[in-house]
Amino acid sequence: MRFQLDVQLNGQMYVYSIAFDYPPGFKELRVFEERLAVDDKMVFSRDKAQVHLATKSPEKEAKFMIDWHLAALPIVQEQAPQDPLFIFRQWLARTVILRPIPSLIKGNSEQETLHPSIDGTDFGAWFSGLLKYAPAAYGKIDTYLKQVMPDIDDIKNPVIGKESRSLEVQFSNKLGSVTIPFADLSDGEKCFMICAMVLATNDSYGPLVCFWDEPDNHLALSEVGHFVTSLRQGFQSGGQFITTSHNPEAIRRFSEENTLVLHRRSHLEPTNVRPLSDIQINGELVSALIRGDVEPYER
Amino acid sequence: MSVNRHQPRVFVLPEDDANRQMANGFTLHWSLIPRRMQVLEEAGGWLQVLERFKTDQVVGMSQFADRFVILLIDFDGREDRIQEVRAEIPEPLRNRVFVLGTLTQPEELRQALGTYETIGLAMAKDCQEGTNATWSHRLLSHNAVELDRLRSQVSPFLFRETPL
Numbered sequence A: 001m002r003f004q005l006d007v008q009l010n011g012q013m014y015v016y017s018i019a020f021d022y023p024p025g026f027k028e029l030r031v032f033e034e035r036l037a038v039d040d041k042m043v044f045s046r047d048k049a050q051v052h053l054a055t056k057s058p059e060k061e062a063k064f065m066i067d068w069h070l071a072a073l074p075i076v077q078e079q080a081p082q083d084p085l086f087i088f089r090q091w092l093a094r095t096v097i098l099r100p101i102p103s104l105i106k107g108n109s110e111q112e113t114l115h116p117s118i119d120g121t122d123f124g125a126w127f128s129g130l131l132k133y134a135p136a137a138y139g140k141i142d143t144y145l146k147q148v149m150p151d152i153d154d155i156k157n158p159v160i161g162k163e164s165r166s167l168e169v170q171f172s173n174k175l176g177s178v179t180i181p182f183a184d185l186s187d188g189e190k191c192f193m194i195c196a197m198v199l200a201t202n203d204s205y206g207p208l209v210c211f212w213d214e215p216d217n218h219l220a221l222s223e224v225g226h227f228v229t230s231l232r233q234g235f236q237s238g239g240q241f242i243t244t245s246h247n248p249e250a251i252r253r254f255s256e257e258n259t260l261v262l263h264r265r266s267h268l269e270p271t272n273v274r275p276l277s278d279i280q281i282n283g284e285l286v287s288a289l290i291r292g293d294v295e296p297y298e299r
Numbered sequence B: 001m002s003v004n005r006h007q008p009r010v011f012v013l014p015e016d017d018a019n020r021q022m023a024n025g026f027t028l029h030w031s032l033i034p035r036r037m038q039v040l041e042e043a044g045g046w047l048q049v050l051e052r053f054k055t056d057q058v059v060g061m062s063q064f065a066d067r068f069v070i071l072l073i074d075f076d077g078r079e080d081r082i083q084e085v086r087a088e089i090p091e092p093l094r095n096r097v098f099v100l101g102t103l104t105q106p107e108e109l110r111q112a113l114g115t116y117e118t119i120g121l122a123m124a125k126d127c128q129e130g131t132n133a134t135w136s137h138r139l140l141s142h143n144a145v146e147l148d149r150l151r152s153q154v155s156p157f158l159f160r161e162t163p164l
Helices: A084-094 A124-133 A137-148 A187-205 A221-234 A247-253 A285-291 B017-027 B045-061 B082-085 B091-096 B108-113 B116-129 B141-153
Strands: A001-011 A012-021 A028-037 A043-046 A051-053 A062-065 A096-098 A152-156 A168-173 A175-180 A209-214 A241-245 A260-263 A272-275 B009-013 B036-041 B067-074 B097-102
Touching: A001 A084, A012 A062, A012 A084, A012 B091, A028 A084, A043 A084, A062 B009, A096 A187, A124 A187, A124 B067, A137 A152, A137 A187, A137 A221, A152 B141, A187 A209, A221 A241, A221 A247, A221 B036, A221 B045, A247 A285, A260 B045, B009 B045, B017 B067, B017 B116, B045 B067, B045 B082, B045 B091, B045 B097, B067 B082, B067 B091, B082 B097, B091 B141, B097 B108, B108 B116, B116 B141
Parallel strands: A096 A209, A209 A241, B009 B036, B009 B067, B067 B097
Antiparallel strands: A001 A012, A012 A028, A028 A043, A043 A051, A051 A062, A152 A168, A168 A175, A260 A272
């Protein structure tokens, strides 16, 4: 099993790969190969337990042994912030992967983070962490949310215990004002909040890569297109937004050069990935998807 | 939450997939307010665009005075198609309907200017900045009159002046 990331950062091509095997008698996977290269120049390579570090003088080889169940990437020490290892790791650390489960997101927090969990349950900690890191991010969050929910007035994060806080959202219009605990927002409204945070995060400490699994879940059909467009637009000036979807409206908000079709014949075969532009589509795309006529395999 | 139907909005009715992708590119410009523009499903031909307009849009446009529609079609080499299309639009709505498109086929435009999204993005940039770098292309310049109307009526609510 092999994974590879090809990333262009500051005009340089970073290629990181890691491969696992499962030898007879082993109880878990073993790393049998790992490497990081920048513009084809090796930063480190690893063959099973043996790690080789690139040095300025080729005759002085630096190497050490590592547990073959551990990845070397987080262990190898960088020399300076200009070190390719530092740049790549920082980029990787800023990746935001989201598959939110809104009903589990309560808005409570006891700490701060800049690295939200996949299910979004630490939203409160993420909100606190982002505003502590970049207080001006609130302006971006507020501007986006006011477009979606014009009656939103304020987001508060009051202390509710010795070391804990709980988000609440205030709405107001000519009829009056109401404050709603974050936990009581609808699933769709929580997704708008996450969207606002993603846009503000990319703006504040990006560029980041955001992968969001089915962002259209929980949204009204009339909202899906605007939601996806806002995210795509927010990443036009830097960073990368990647999403998966089965929703026709979300699919239509992308084009042939930035759509990949994923398909798996069976649970025993790997997922096949092909650019939409390489696939012959007869008629309208969504209609072809509904008919099951988008065949991602080479004929 | 649902969209506020009283807010000014533009619906784009694309003829085909190529036009839909160009409209996608248009919506990606940083200054465009996403909620002010909705790109709809491709109709499958310019006559179908017209049919879809009549069945889906006429009632809504009559109800909501701030609703606008762009019919995004291929002219197939016939500049006079615009008169043919506009003649089918009910007179009270005609001022809020815009007929735009490539003089021949979008594929020809793509060969000259890049991907459909790139072209759409450049079109939005022109609209927002008041320039004609892309719209002056020989396959797009026939849209000048409609584009002027679009700029004066739609641009004021479609674009923001500062980034989000």
